[in-house]
Amino acid sequence: MQDDVKNSTKPDKRILIMTAVEAEREAVLRGLQADNRFDVKLAGVGPAAAGANTAFALQNEHYGLVISAGIGGGFIGQADIGSIVISSEIIAADLGAETPDGYLSVDELGFGSSRISVDPEIINKVTAALSDAHLPTIARPILTVTTVTGSQETALELSKRVPGATAEAMEGYGVAIAAQIQGIPAIEIRAISNAVGPRDRSAWRIGEALQALEQACSILKEVL
Numbered sequence: 001m002q003d004d005v006k007n008s009t010k011p012d013k014r015i016l017i018m019t020a021v022e023a024e025r026e027a028v029l030r031g032l033q034a035d036n037r038f039d040v041k042l043a044g045v046g047p048a049a050a051g052a053n054t055a056f057a058l059q060n061e062h063y064g065l066v067i068s069a070g071i072g073g074g075f076i077g078q079a080d081i082g083s084i085v086i087s088s089e090i091i092a093a094d095l096g097a098e099t100p101d102g103y104l105s106v107d108e109l110g111f112g113s114s115r116i117s118v119d120p121e122i123i124n125k126v127t128a129a130l131s132d133a134h135l136p137t138i139a140r141p142i143l144t145v146t147t148v149t150g151s152q153e154t155a156l157e158l159s160k161r162v163p164g165a166t167a168e169a170m171e172g173y174g175v176a177i178a179a180q181i182q183g184i185p186a187i188e189i190r191a192i193s194n195a196v197g198p199r200d201r202s203a204w205r206i207g208e209a210l211q212a213l214e215q216a217c218s219i220l221k222e223v224l
């Protein structure tokens, strides 16, 4: 009865959250504090596993929203460690072809779209709520890559390829494609653990990012 009253102003929908690894799943669950409108499932690492696992989860339950959540890399000058990036768009940044004249996306090759748009109403609601709670949050394009960027050259190339690129991770596009095929809206939320650039695993602040992810999810459950 208590829950019915509490959720009476919220849309009647269940929400699926997909994380790559168990530590991210646990951080999300801590933040959600057993809110039973949410299911939190493992996507696995990379867009292929994420797409397959999301499609499987969507077969067994009806959801009104799908979220790809976890830690991610932040482009220098765009997103700091410990901050949150909300996807204004989810973009497969290395799905295409190399040519002597440069990279061609699948869009340019005529094989579909590398970009998945996100409902502006959901973006604004989530971004405003996290910002109001004093979590540094920005809504910008999040890239999905199949290889973690490990050099300044690749970071620059990705920034040129996708103007406004602010974070990168490895699952968003896979999760969002599975949702799109079912006609369900999707959004990606990344807590920044490291800078996109030359590889330095010792500089990854995974604990800090997982804490930010937990905090973000504790706010999410109040606004979605």
Ligand SMILES: O=C(O)c1cccc(C(=O)CC[C@H]2O[C@@H](n3cnc4c(=O)[nH]cnc43)[C@H](O)[C@@H]2O)c1
Pocket (backbone or CB within 6 Å): 020, 021, 023, 024, 044, 045, 046, 070, 071, 072, 073, 074, 145, 147, 148, 149, 168, 169, 170, 171, 193, 194, 195, 196, 206
């Ligand atoms: O080692 C740990 O304790 C640990 C705890 C939580 C998560 C991890 C991961 O390694 C998660 C892998 C996951 O993170 C995303 N990610 C993070 N930074 C980047 C990046 O710079 N570029 C691309 N992806 C990044 C990605 O989605 C991975 O699947 C470890």
